[in-house]
Amino acid sequence: xxxxxxxxxxxxxxxxxxxxxxxxxxxxxxxxxxxxxxxxxxxxxxxxxxxxxxxxxxxxxxxxxxxxxxxxxxxxxxxxxxxxxxxxxxxxxxxxxxxxxxxxxxxxxxx
Amino acid sequence: xxxxxxxxxxxxxxxxxxxxxxxxxxxxxxxxxxxxxxxxxxxxxxxxxxxxxxxxxxxxxxxxxxxxxxxxxxxxxxxxxxxxxxxxxxxxxxxxxxxxxxxxxxxxxxxx
Numbered sequence: 001x002x003x004x005x006x007x008x009x010x011x012x013x014x015x016x017x018x019x020x021x022x023x024x025x026x027x028x029x030x031x032x033x034x035x036x037x038x039x040x041x042x043x044x045x046x047x048x049x050x051x052x053x054x055x056x057x058x059x060x061x062x063x064x065x066x067x068x069x070x071x072x073x074x075x076x077x078x079x080x081x082x083x084x085x086x087x088x089x090x091x092x093x094x095x096x097x098x099x100x101x102x103x104x105x106x107x108x109x110x111x
Numbered sequence: 112x113x114x115x116x117x118x119x120x121x122x123x124x125x126x127x128x129x130x131x132x133x134x135x136x137x138x139x140x141x142x143x144x145x146x147x148x149x150x151x152x153x154x155x156x157x158x159x160x161x162x163x164x165x166x167x168x169x170x171x172x173x174x175x176x177x178x179x180x181x182x183x184x185x186x187x188x189x190x191x192x193x194x195x196x197x198x199x200x201x202x203x204x205x206x207x208x209x210x211x212x213x214x215x216x217x218x219x220x221x222x223x
Contacts (some may be wrong), residue, residue, distance in 0.1 A: 031209050042115075042202050042213030043156065056210045088154050094209060099146065102156035 002027070004093050004103035012109045013081050021076045021106045025093030031055075032074040033100060034066055035090040043090055049074055078108075086110045114138075115203060115214035123220050124193045131178070132188040132217045134203035145186040146211065147175070150200040159201075162186055193221045 005024045013019050025032050031050045035043035048056040049068035063079045072093075078085055086109050094100035114137040124130035136145065147159045160172045162179045170177045178187040190197055198221045204211040 033209060033211075035211075035213075040215070042204075042216050043211075045210050045212065048209050050209070056208065058210075090154075090156060092156070092211075099158055099161060100206075100209065100211065101158060102148075104153060104155040107154070 004091055004101055006089075006091050006103035006106050008106060009104065010107045010109075012111060014111060015081055015083060017081050018077065018079045019081060019108060021078075021089050021091075021108075023074045023076070023091030023093075023103060025072050025074070025091075026101055029093035029095060029101075030072055031094045031100070032068055032072065033092045033094075034074070034076045035092065035102075036060070037088040037090060037105075038084075038086070046076070081110045083110050115205065115212060117201075117203060117214040117217050119217045120215070121218045121220070123222055124190075126195060126221055126223050127192055129189060129191045130193055130219065132190070132201050132203075132219065133185070134187060134214070135183070135185045136203070136205045137184060138205055138207075144206065145177075145179070146204045146206065147177070147186075147188045148202045148204065148213075149197075150202065150216070152199070156202070160188070190219075195221050195223060197221050 033048040034046040037043040045058040047066040052068045068074045088105045090105045092100040092102045116135045144163045148156045160175045162170045200216045202213045202216045
């Protein structure tokens with residue numbers, strides 16, 4: 001069975017631009033969450049969605065938004081990119097209240 | 112918010128030896144459990160092992176085991192018979208629902 005898949009794997013954006021990152025969960029998983037990992041730190045929780053509803057939001061500005069589609073895939077959008085948004089963005093899927101499984105991440109560089 | 116402390120930023124171990132990675136956490140949620148993840152340089156977070164807060168015995172999963180001391184709020188990861196492929200970052204994470212809170216991790220290097 002396929003694991004969590006994310007796209008794109010690497011991308012470079014300019015300050016002020018907008019970016020959309022995509023995630024497909026493991027088949028049967030209805031929960032998707034997003035994490036940001038900057039260099040030298042552990043992943044930081046951004047959003048969690050379950051059954052297309054937002055179930056949690058971390059301490060991130062409103063420039064960050066996300067949604068979950070009927071097939072449980074998800075998109076993370078970041079507007080007005082800043083240099084500090086350069087990071088590895090990880091998507092994870094799981095069943096409610098259980099282990100979460102991560103994708104390989106999307107490496108975003110803002111220049 | 113959860114506070115996670117991994118006091119060993121870097122660890123070295125000889126191949127085939129055992130190593131213990133420390134983790135302490137501070138949470139007010141009595142139903143907490145704890146997860147450990149491995150992150151190689153490729154970036155993917157790989158699930159290793161889970162300890163439920165009400166489990167009577169320490170969790171084990173192949174070469175991975177946990178030394179769980181609930182009263183001290185610590186859950187140290189023991190890797191036995193280290194292999195070169197174990198070289199990676201290791202993170203412990205107590206979840207709050209489906210929201211995971213990670214510490215700064217421990218970098219493990221296995222020496223041939």
